[in-house]
Amino acid sequence: MDVQIDAQRYIDAVDHWIVDRPRTVIVAFLLVSGVFALGLGGSGTSSGTSQFTEDVPAQEALSDVNDNFERVTFEPDTGTTQLIQSGANVLSKPALLRMLRAQERLRSNPDLQVAGTTSVARTVARTLDPSATTLDAQIDAVERATPGEIDAAVATAAAESPAFAASLSTDFNARSASASATIGLVTHSLSAETGDGAGTSGSSPLTAIQQHAVFVVDSVGGDITVFGSGILSEEFAAVIGDSLALVVPAAVVLILFFLVIAYRDPIDLGLGIVSLAMAILWTFGFMGHAGIAFSQMLIAVPPLLLAVGIDFGIHAINRYREERVQGFGVRDSMRTATDQLLLAFVIVTGTTVIGFAANASSQLGPIRDFGLVAAVGIVFTFCIFGVFLPAAKVAADDLRERVGVPRFGSQPLGSEESVLGALLPLGVRIARVAPKLFLALLLVSTAWLGAYGSGVDSRFTQDSFLPPEDNPDYLEYFPEALQPRDYTVTETTNYLEERFQTGEEDVTTVYVEGSLTNDGALESMWKAGASPPDSFVVDDGHARETSIVTVIRAYARRDAEFARLVARNDRNANGIPDDDLTTVYDALLDSPARERALDYITDDYTAARVQYAVEADASQAAVTSDTQTVADRFRFEATATGSVVVLKAVSDVIAESAFVSLLFALLGTAAFLVLIYGLLEGRPSLGVVNLVPIAVTVVGIAATMRYLDIPFNVLTGTILSIGIGLGIDYSAHLVHRFAEEYDESADVFDALTRTVRGTGGALTGSMLTTVTGIGVLAIAITPVLGQFGLLTGLSILYSYLASLVVLPPVIVVWARYVDGRDARPGREDAAADTSTDSPATG
Structure with a gap:
């Protein structure tokens, strides 16, 4: 790409504020925090599954059914x-x-x-x-x-x-x-x-x-x-509060533990924690000002922000320490660190925002809200960890040097002398020996896993949101103040299912609109249930139904005068009137059967509902398909609806959202990376290199979901785009660092070794912290949150491993065949796969 931009002048402008006026930056960020604090608590809470059924056509039909046929028995409101x-x-x-x-x-x-x-x-x-x-x-x-x-x-x-x-x-x-x-x-x-x-x-x-x-x-x-x-x-709202009460303290303990290991300095640890708290404060304050209600889905946002924030924080401090151990001063070290990291943070932020914002393509409002809040939160995280944290670090170290407070844990993670430093170049070793063979095997295995993972199921049921009937035993080890209440909802619903469902049938509905007074209208409605599909319960070759037809037949058996009226207008003597239907309806609505009749036909005779019995063990897909088949037989406008159909429709929307958001995330991320590497480095092909580990990660997550029988639901349906948004973090840091080392070194392997040691250490600390911090969602009370926590933690782990193992061979092949350099190890390189040089200064 011939067009490049000079990003350094923009970085220098930011560096000036960070390095030369750190206290001004700190005050400005604290003032902004005060503004966002005013929005806390202003968004309210939204829970349960009904929030996901809005704007679904089958749900709109079900609402019409309820409005038309429940309002007689139960008045409006x-x-x-x-x-x-x-x-x-x-x-x-x-x-x-x-x-x-x-x-x-x-x-x-x-x-x-x-x-x-x-x-x-x-x-x-x-x-x-x-x-x-x-x-x-x-x-x-x-x-x-x-x-x-x-x-x-x-x-x-x-x-x-x-x-x-x-x-x-x-x-x-x-x-x-x-x-x-x-x-x-x-x-x-x-x-x-x-x-x-x-x-x-x-x-x-x-x-x-x-x-x-x-x-x-x-x-x-x-x-x-x-x-x-x-x-x-009330219990759904309690589940949110109890889940947060469990997850947040456990996440805090785990995150603090690994942050102590990563930072090894109480002042740096304090700055990192303050920055994380500020990112969450800004995001929740934004929700309050924007009027976005807090829902089960948004419980996942704080851990996601922590994942990116921890990564940014460890990278910033680690890169700064790389300069300090070489004897550079506070301001010079921070200027060098931010010169390199701000561009990396921009790349990571851009791709992460694209990954999260891809969920805005969903037809479901809560998923769109999740994408918006997560994307905005990542932008806030970039501002805080890219500007505030470095400025606060400069101010703190200035004060430390003046007062004489000693430094702790000043060595960067992944230094050459450490055990971690010896393990990180694994991918570089593979790249030295057989990069093409490794990538060929990777291509075959990824294709196989992709085919396997394409069979992931999609489900939307109330059970995913319900608390367990009996709280898990591990909750007994938590302090009594954090233990959740004994929930009754699941026990009650299980009791109802056990005692009141026969185990043989359920109900589905067709909503009919049209002039139901036309001759033959009822006859045609009845014929729609003839030769019913497989999931329908059959009585004498006809679907078992409850409708205005069955109400007319039942009342005719009880009232002789009404039976004679029906018989006079019944051409084929089957108990279904064909002519003068207005008179029949009027007589029925003037009788004791009025309320029953108005359960199935409106008082203006323009809409009706027909309920069909279906096998209880039939799948949502089968019931939905068969109900639509029967609805198509009506000569009126007929819509398949009912709870089963609505839930299946939402399930389909979730599956579609997962695919569409994945597509948008991949295409958007690819375009952004190609553009940004072309503008900043003059090497747009590095953007494609950056995507390879992410593609492997997404395929691995899909295969894992199928293997563990975790379906796409309202939360896990976002996991693929989230995998891109979070996973790109690891490969983007490595590729950007490599590009800088590559410009300074004539040897690809030397540049790779410096990269994985200099950046891989920070990635390891970030991975350990965020995998445990997000993985703690697995102890949340509702299954949907536990599944989401597990998959998000795995996506981060897979991204980390793919970046360190897959990326080096890809870079070597790229250097040989795209960039044109001689990326072949010399004899001395073949014998030794580690560099003895110190980490580059950038």
Whole structure:
């Protein structure tokens, strides 16, 4: 590349402030920190899975379904609370009375804003006494009834309404009138809308109501558990706080341990810690000023900032020490260090920002927020560690020399005499012996790992966000103040799944829009369920469905007059009216079946929902594909939706986001590196060299994910672009240092040895610190954070190893065939693979 820029004049301008006016720099950064501190706590918290389902078409259809078909039973701006009752027999007289009294006490409490209640206890009471329409009257009806009368009422209710058994556990026996569990519902009128998505809500106005409801229900006695979105959101928020309470102290201990080893000087250690704290402060302050809510995904941002900040800090101090041990003064040493490192930091920052910002391409808002916050945080980290830390180091060492405080640990990491210095040139040894053979083997193995890693699964389930049912044993070793609470959400959801799902079927939904009064509209809706796909439950060759058609058929069996109306308009006598549908609908909505009908058709007859039973063990992909197949059969506009379809849609978006962000990160990083090395060094091909270790790292991470059965989810879906963003750090430092050493040395191997010893030591300290600091996320309470911590730690380890082992042979081949130098070891080099020269001064 012919065009080069003179970056030195910009570096000199920054050097002037760092070296000649360090106190001014320190004051300026402290003032900016004060501004960002004002934004702390201003962003709020967002948790749960519902934040990821926004803007997904299937979720929008599900919201329409809920708006149209739940608003009749539950008025607008309402929410529900589940009352989960368990015992030897929840259909016994004492158990029925406990449920009725619990619902009555909830209804009579004005703070709970109860709009309505439903339960099998109310159904049994109305069966005993059809005139008992209030909870008080129903309590009286059950109290007056004998056990035999109650058993008969249970049998009658079960025979008249299939929905009766749906609210009872799978061990329900109508003959003996017994069941071990039931679910009652309480509807609340709210001043704010509740979520109606497929995921769990992270912020619910029901939280305070349901927390209060717990105390009210407990006053009744018996085993009734209060459950709902408010309880969920409260525990999801607690998971964030408890995860941070566990992760942050553990990370601090591990990071401090390795920082002490890396810095070996209390003043340098203090400066590094202050700089790390400042980077996190700025980032969280920015979130507050920008109004970005803190979510589960953003828990990963502080460790990422620590990873880059620790790397920058160790490099800055280590490079400065390289100059000091040669006898140069404070200012001259720092000027030389910043001359070299500022450009390296610019390269690392640019590529890291591109890697993180690539997540802005995601369709999911939380992932976009993560990419934005991480990218901004990296820019802040560059400013703090590239300018503030060196200035603070100059000011501290000036003061140290004036006061006479001794220096500790002044030797740079990776010096030739150290054990680490002997191990770091491993890649250089390979480059001396057989670089082309090594790269050929690397190409074959990387291609194989890439093919294997391409089979990584993509999943989005609530389980990834739920705390464990039983806290892990290792938490007992933490101080009591840091131990998390005993969570109930997972235990409750597991109980519901065990007791209330048959294990044979689940439900999927088709949302239908159009003029449902047209002749033959219902017939065509019914035909869509003929010859159902494999995942659908089949009854006599037809999909098992619940719809306005099944409501019409059921009510016709109970009401003779309505049955005659249906028969008059039924051309083929199959129980489905074909003509004069407006009259049929009007009659149905004027009947006792009104509420049931409005669960499946709107009162203007322009939209309907059809629910199909699907096999419970069918995959999300199969259910989604089959539901779309059935939806395509409707002659109306029909959309496949329902919780399973929504979660699969989010899963698909995550997989797409992972691929697209990886593509953007690779292309953006490649373009940036080629451009920057062309402008700064006149060697754009070094940008391609820089990418090789990163490509190996990304392939290794994908293969590891498949081997460990870790899917792409809302956090791990970002790991490939993050692997680029963090991994480029290691290879960029080495390539930039090599370029400077290469210009000063006629021997490629000498330049490589100086590079890996001078920079590899700092990379090792950075790797050990950040792998343990980020890897500590594995102890987070939610599985998704643990997986993310493990993969991020591995991506850093892989990047470190690839930079030290893979990069030297790549550079040797580049020097031979691209740069045109004689990159072949001489006889003396073949016998000895280490240089006896001191680290270069840069």
